[in-house]
Amino acid sequence: MHPRDPEALGLVTHGTLAVEGRLLDASNVTLYCTVTLDGISASAVYKPVHGERPLWDFPHGTLAHREIASYLIANAAELGAIPPTALRDGPLGEGMVQLWVEATEEDLVDVFHPDEVPNGWRRVLHARDRGGEPIVVAHSDREDVRELAALDAVLNNADRKGGHVVRGSDDQVYGLDHGICLHAEPKLRTVLWGWAGEPLPTGIVERLRKLRADLDGRLGEQLGSHLTGRERRALDERVAGLLSRGTFPAPVEDFRAVPWPLF
Template sequence: MPSTPPGPADPAAREFVTRGRIDVEGRLVDASNVTLFCAIELDGVTGRVVYKPVSGERPLWDFPDGTLAGREVATAMISDASGLGAIPPTVLREGPFGPGMVQLWVETTDEEVVDVCAPAEVPEGWRTVLHAHDRLGEPAVLVHADHPGLRELAVLDIVVNNTDRKGGHLLTSADGRVYGVDHGICLHPDPKLRTVLWGWIGEPLPEDAVEKLQKLRADLDGRLGADLTEHLTTFEIRALAQRTDFLLAEAVYPEPGDDWRAIPWPLF
């Protein structure tokens, strides 16, 4: 292992977050569930991770208790198997407060990919999601960049039924990629997609995204489907396959339904 900690795209990062010794350094207080910022050390190499113990999960009315860490890991497994989107290396393991989700910390840049601004200030090429008014009554728009990494994360969110894709869950890294984090409330069998990434409604899916969806669908009937049973019910895996089938059949970015709130709040 190198003397510097592996980055999120480094194949060595999974072993690092799986085997390293974790020491809690602080808590991310804005998170709704207990989310701990930790140092991790393996073979003399030190880095940073996020650790979310199952014991610190807040009960939700529509998700079974104690399943959020597993859903984060399952979403990362789906991304890794298909190549859709970028999620930092994520595992379920023992930590200082019992089993939980451990994910490599991503060092971010100052680049923003989601914003709320005046209509005249929308950056060139960005996609508009929502027209509204700010607290002073002035016109405002929710917008996001037209970044290929965001396009793929939007596809991933559809198939995993992400219920909470906020702007703050999209991290730009020095390696030029946009990483998605916070996937604890994904993979519910009922339609619940809530996201800020609605900027491509009705447009064809990118060809490479279709190929990755095809790979995902095949893998769900094989090794991936079997591995996901550690974290998801058979019914949830079947619903995942059905969402993938539907997206492949339509081959376009869908529009939100009328049965649920399609944008998370707060937005960031």
């Protein structure tokens, strides 16, 4: 099923889950499933709350709620793309269920020799490999990648790795894995720093204005089930700050600005 199919959210919300296997490279319990409803089947990811690994700075048992809140925000603002995501019961209890995205093999974030960075790509990090050779971490300058960078600033995404940015078979770029988002304290760690300090495009500004209005309405009510009051206020302040400054955020010197590992 296409992630933008109108029936996709109902499928992941109400469909019957059948666990097919586990994704072993994930830090939390992440299960690959088939979800079926009214004769329609699709692949999905299921992350049970009981399988969340405790973190020192995020309250235990809240990551699934942060995934849902991130989806609601992105969907309401039409900013960036997160696959249809629901909080529901499953074979291992309550958890996050998200439609699986069939990704292409195209890398949108990659490591290059400094002389081989593709034209137009945005350089993020200069380093050296194990042999001491210079390397550059860079990402695509696609418009939908830029929107995802703006969404990360809204969500205060603390873990935007390169592998969390994928191009689907429909040519849409999707952001994955938003459990470590929406903390009340600044924690933005991302590989999408290529537009740091640059003016926000008019289209993104308009979407942020829409988001600010939605936060005062139904979206704000929905988020009340997933975020604390302090986290909600911090979200409001981040959106207001982006609109006031009119630019993409830039890394702060005394804070690690990229996740580790990067991919």
